[in-house]
Amino acid sequence: MSKATTRETLLDAGWEILASRGFNHAGLDLIVQSAGVPKGSFYYYFPSKQAFGLAVLDRFAARISEQLTQYLDDETLSPLERLRRLSESLLACLESRGCRQGCLVGNLCQEMADQSEAFRERLDAIFQDWRGRYARCLRLAQAAGEIPEDLDPEAVAEFWLCGWQGAILRAKAARSAAPLRTFLDIMFGSVLRM
Amino acid sequence: MSKATTRETLLDAGWEILASRGFNHAGLDLIVQSAGVPKGSFYYYFPSKQAFGLAVLDRFAARISEQLTQYLDDETLSPLERLRRLSESLLACLESRGCRQGCLVGNLCQEMADQSEAFRERLDAIFQDWRGRYARCLRLAQAAGEIPEDLDPEAVAEFWLCGWQGAILRAKAARSAAPLRTFLDIMFGSVLRM
Numbered sequence: 001m002s003k004a005t006t007r008e009t010l011l012d013a014g015w016e017i018l019a020s021r022g023f024n025h026a027g028l029d030l031i032v033q034s035a036g037v038p039k040g041s042f043y044y045y046f047p048s049k050q051a052f053g054l055a056v057l058d059r060f061a062a063r064i065s066e067q068l069t070q071y072l073d074d075e076t077l078s079p080l081e082r083l084r085r086l087s088e089s090l091l092a093c094l095e096s097r098g099c100r101q102g103c104l105v106g107n108l109c110q111e112m113a114d115q116s117e118a119f120r121e122r123l124d125a126i127f128q129d130w131r132g133r134y135a136r137c138l139r140l141a142q143a144a145g146e147i148p149e150d151l152d153p154e155a156v157a158e159f160w161l162c163g164w165q166g167a168i169l170r171a172k173a174a175r176s177a178a179p180l181r182t183f184l185d186i187m188f189g190s191v192l193r194m
Numbered sequence: 195m196s197k198a199t200t201r202e203t204l205l206d207a208g209w210e211i212l213a214s215r216g217f218n219h220a221g222l223d224l225i226v227q228s229a230g231v232p233k234g235s236f237y238y239y240f241p242s243k244q245a246f247g248l249a250v251l252d253r254f255a256a257r258i259s260e261q262l263t264q265y266l267d268d269e270t271l272s273p274l275e276r277l278r279r280l281s282e283s284l285l286a287c288l289e290s291r292g293c294r295q296g297c298l299v300g301n302l303c304q305e306m307a308d309q310s311e312a313f314r315e316r317l318d319a320i321f322q323d324w325r326g327r328y329a330r331c332l333r334l335a336q337a338a339g340e341i342p343e344d345l346d347p348e349a350v351a352e353f354w355l356c357g358w359q360g361a362i363l364r365a366k367a368a369r370s371a372a373p374l375r376t377f378l379d380i381m382f383g384s385v386l387r388m
Binding site: 106107164169179186 | 214215216218219294295296300301303304305307308309314317318321345349350352353355356357358359360361363364366367368369372373376377379380384385
């Protein structure tokens with residue numbers, strides 16, 4: 001494998017293992033074994049397990065960021081329709097995994113925010129980025145007269161991300177997408193209703 | 195210490211450690227040391243670490259259940275006011291801990307729902323109990339004409355619990371109660387608004 005490939009193979013294996021076992025419970029042996037990489041080479045790419053965890057998180061955030069761009073910047077759709085399609089796409093993705101694993105950002109936030117300031121800061125920055133992007137689209141929806149004028153786009157974006165993270169968590173315990181569906185129904189049918 | 199006291203001391207120490215470190219990362223040595231109990235006696239009270247974790251969870255759920263009863267069954271208040279006071283009480287409790295630790299049910303759900311069917315079932319049952327109690331109070335609020343008639347109390351209760359869990363998670367990363375406040379503002383000011 002080339003250098004870039006080995007690093008990416010480790011990050012991909014890391015995502016899978018961190019998402020299902022958490023950070024503290026993800027042994028390096030398991031990660032290198034799952035990536036098919038000799039253990040010695042792990043430290044060639046990452047100075048520490050924490051640096052590796054943060055790199056896995058960044059890679060995950062970059063992928064979600066691409067998905068946000070794909071939907072929220074699609075000018076062929078109305079702003080509210082962009083939010084709707086994005087939500088359906090995220091729901092379909094979670095459902096295709098049987099509502100297991102959840103969202104790596106939510107998982108690591110729950111597990112690591114109190115234990116590592118480096119993780120907490122990175123996670124907070126990711127949430128803030130997402131919130132800004134949802135808020136921008138909500139502002140466009142307001143300008144287009146699609147949602148009530150008296151809503152505060154930043155606050156609704158924060159509310160939305162909180163609710164969605166909670167619905168993902170709840171869907172894990174229920175092992176059903178029903179909480180995700182309920183969340184979207186009330187979000188679109190009640191909070192954003194004109 | 196009496197038998198009952200030793201068991202409870204272990205459970206209290208367990209709550210503190212599980213809430214801040216998670217289940218997998220909570221070593222038995224740390225738990226017995228923190229409880230001031232010899233390690234040998236742990237297995238006198240609990241057949242396994244999982245049985246201990248489930249007992250800690252049950253004890254936490256019982257305390258929240260008392261809090262729900264205290265507020266949601268208070269017939270001196272209107273149903274909507276009961277929900278409002280309960281929410282303020284939960285927020286104050288989280289804020290008093292600097293928004294650290296979060297909710298043990300949410301934490302264990304995030305960490306354990308995929309790893310242990312015993313945990314997942316117990317967590318799902320706790321969520322369902324909470325949902326039923328919120329839904330009952332919402333139904334009373336509807337009957338009293340305090341919230342819109344066209345809301346589905348069960349769905350709104352599910353939405354509420356999801357949103358609240360997500361806001362707790364978000365508050366950990368932000369290390370601020372602002373997401374909890376935003377959640378309640380929109381819940382009461384938008385979803386439940388007449």
